[in-house]
Every structure is written in structure tokens, then in C-alpha cells.
Amino acid sequence: MSDLLPILLSVTLLMSGVAAGVLLWSVIGGVPLLLSLPAERYVETHQFWGSRFDGLQPLLVTATLVADVVLAVAAPNALTKSLFVVGAATALGVIVISKFRNVPLKRRVMRLDPHNLPPDWEQTDPRREWAAWNLGRTVCGLVAFAANVAVVALLP
Template identity: 40%
Template sequence: MVVQVLGQILGIVAVLGSGIVAGVFFAVAVSVLPAVEVMPMGSYIELHKRLGKGYHPSMPLVVSAAAVSCLALVFLAPTVPARALFGAGLAMLVGVQVVSQFGNVPINKRVNGVDPDDLPSGWADPRPSWRGWHRWRTVCALGALLATATAATLPPTP
């Protein structure tokens, strides 16, 4: 009984967390990125800095909570198909973390380290690269949501 309730709570955390991440990343992809693409560089840098303050550390915590829940459910889910789907969700959430840490975060640090009113000579526009990395992690987040939601709605018996 306790394991069943724990599994249900972890399933909610996995679906809710992956849903929040997928929703935020989708909104950024379809609304924020098109808007910043047309901004002058200085304005873009200022906005990028302000947006980043809102995402950190909340988004990494949400991704981590969902990933830890998926990891536990790989062992606790009542059926093999559910375990496999939570494993797929975990893999996708790890993909989100890896892409973020090694793709987007280095670009964020570079953008945060520049004065928007005094750009270095030859400073390259980071938006195309950031957008490309963001698309990859958005795909991973949507995959995690699909996997966790499917796993959570499977019947509890084989």
C-alpha cells in the first residue's frame, strides 16, 4: 500500500515536472525566441539577462525533481511497460539537463558577461546557437512529457 501511494505521488511529480519544463520550453520556442530574433543586440542582451534570472534556479530544480521521480519509478512502477516509459522519461530529462548544461549555459554565461552598451569588436550573435540548443532540449522535454504521461495513465496491472 505504501509503495503504491509513493508510486502515485512520484508519478504526479514526474508528469507535473516534465509538463512544466515542456510548457516553458515550448513557450520560449514559439513566442520568446521569435521576439528576441528581431531585437537590436543591446536590447536582446538586456532581456536575456533578465529572463535568465527568472529561470535559475527554478527550472533546474523542476527538471531534477522530475528526473529523480522517474528514476524511482523505473523500480517502483507496477508494470514493465510503465517502468520502461518512466525510464524513457528519465533519459529525456537527462537529455534536457545535458543540453542545458553544455549547450545553453555556456552561451548564457557569455551573454551575461558582456555590457549591452559596449559590445566587444567582432562579438558574434549568440541567438542562432542558443536557439539550436534550445530546440534540442525542447524536443527532449516534450518526449519526457509524452513518456511520463503515458506511463502514469497505464493500468496498474499487466
């Protein structure tokens, strides 16, 4: 397994880095844009973006979680093992927040007709809640990536 460790770590860095990058982009650019749009344009834009990230993000984050668990088992010392456990735990945090908070809110938006919003839109607009949970999962994703990067500095 030690021969495969650098390869698996490289793949894990790539997956966790891309996932963290997409999440960071959403906090820095996506959320501010979505919050600034009129309701109709918000729904259209969220539906457009939502259909493009649905397959990629869950795959990257789940693969990061699995790889970090495998790497934790094969880690050469306690410190690297701990960092891989942090990576796995925070990747799991991204998954849990996504599944139970962001995805249900997103599903509601994906079902809307942007040209015929519900009469209670002002009270049910999910943007602020979605943005808050998105920030939480972004922090988790960045910590997972940082933990994996930190291992590189510790390996011989």
C-alpha cells in the same frame, strides 16, 4: 511503495509539465522575439529572462529525472518501466544540453554590457546557436513529459 506511486507520479507530471511548458514557451515565443531584437535589446532581454529561470528549470528537470528513476524501479510492469526510463533519459538530455551548450552561451551573454558590445559581435552573436540547442532540449523535455503522461493511460 505502490501506495506512493500515484502521489509521486502526480508530482512528476507537475514538474515535467511545467519544465516542458517553459521550454516550449521559449521556442514558440522567446526565441522568435530574441532573434528579432537589435543586439543591445537582445542582451538586455536575455539578461532579464535569464535571471528569472536560473533556479527553477534545473530544479524541475533534475527532480523529474530523479522521480522517473524511482518510478522506473517501482513500476508495476515492463511497459510503464520503459516509459519512466524514457522520461528519465530525456530529462537527462535536457540537463546535458543545458549544461554543456545553452548555459555556456548564456553565461557569455549575462556578462556583456548591452551598451558596449564587443567589436566582433556580428561574428560571435550566440542567438542562432543558442536557439538550435534550446530546440533540442525542448524536444527532450516534451518527450519526458509525454512519457510520464502516457503512463497515466496505462495505470489501472
